[in-house]
Amino acid sequence: MRSTEDGTLNEVDENAVETALQLKEAAQAADPDSGHEVVALTMGPSIAVDAARRAMQMGADRGVHVCDDDLAGADYAVTAAALAAAIRTEAPVDAVVTGMAALDGLGSVIGSLLAAELGWPQLSVARSVSWADGVITAHRGVDGVSETWQAATPAVVSVTDVTNSPRLARMKEILAAKAKPVRTLSAADLGLTTEELTSRTAVRSATRRPEPDPEIIFDDGTGGAKLAEYLIAHDLLAKENS
């Protein structure tokens, strides 16, 4: 089992770690000798190992850190190719669990791309996840549609911040995490080809937007009217789309 993270542990990645830990616990309850472990997989510069460390404090057994200068600025495709290659080095894997979104603009597509790379079924934006007899069941509700999906493992699962409540790291686990192993993998270790390392998109420019300069008024009984005036004066009432 794996949980992928990027950079620091995003809030929703804690939910992903929690899901992975719960899947492991379910497997252990069914068979105490199942030997399942949770591996925290992260990709990024050397500091990104902190994310794996954080996951290990929550209870992940060990970490894998994909770290290579050639991966700096990787786009979705390169990121997915590298993570998929790292996942393959850990075979056999039952499930890859990711958070459904990252706060850093990486988008919500990594789960889909990993499923496509690995050729595994995908259970995405899962509000609940359960695992029994090699089958993962997940419910989701997006875009006004409610669905229940089932996939035989191995599968890629993405979770949200309502899927569960991530456990707090206990002192014992925090201390134990320091001794847990982290394997560092370079692009060469992963056998990534030049093509796989070539981003298909590139950032042309990134400009910091001007500091907002809000027009702030204190309500003296006319605040509501002024709000309406603002919308009217800036032609913001148009209902072209309705």
Added chain:
Amino acid sequence: MTGVLVPLGSDAAAGLRPATREVLTLARDLGEVTALAHTTPTADLLAELGSYGVTRVLTTPLPEPASAAAVAAQAVVSAVTEVSCAVVLFTSSFTTKEIAAHTAHRLGAGLLIDVGGVHLDGGRLVGGKRAFGGTWETVCEVRTEVAVATVTPNAVMARPAPQPTVPELRDLPAEIEVPPRLELLERTVADHSGDTRPSLAEAAIVVSGGRGTFGDFEPVEELADALGAAVGTTRDCVEEGWLPPEAMVGQTGTTVAPRVYIGAGISGAPHHIGGMAGAGTVVAVNIDDEAPLVQLADFAVIGDLSSVLADAVEALREHGG
């Protein structure tokens, strides 16, 4: 001429959604537009597609599970091959982003997600988006022959074509493999036919209430209805049970990019800002002038939200809005 494919998704039967009209408008500026449908379009839909300048409509049914992204993506790939498209443009939603990812993977195409606009430069697709909670404006280019992008709703104003077309209708032969080991057990589509408000994800104006409402959303809803807006909220309020999860605007809720975002009683946690940073104009109403949402707003009123919103509704009604 650049071929542009616009997948209509499965919900085009009831007519084009505003977000789809916007994407068709953008697509037409890029080149010759082909639309992809999964059921034979009605005469009304064809006429509407024609009014947006679509020259061709491909139709192919999807095998079950039709709602699996990997299934829908294969139909898109077949369409791209059939009519040699260089650009695939989707509207942005949870569902379409997944389909776009699978499509890009199969085509070896560069992928842009949640862009606020696109254009061609030297034959390459270029798109802009806001990143890092809206503090940065980035411009990205696709370096592959084929580009796949999802465009946020309200990125552009929908404009019918100057000259309507009569789209050619063609069946698309597509061999679609069903993803292995995957089964859809249950699917329920919420009935939105009785909705009086636009959908949150696509509304041109969104009025959201936060903790400062103390659970009373009446002023928020009144203002939303006066503006023809959708109603949104924060994760806190959903956790309190004040509004259903569907109303949540935020990183893990609905991402919105309306022309106008009005946040009342919302302090502006990063989770929330990440879900609305693409808004054109931000208006905040809060008792705290130091609240992050007030600080990033274009216009803010510091005061009690119930009276401010009620007064705004009255002023808008007098204006005839």
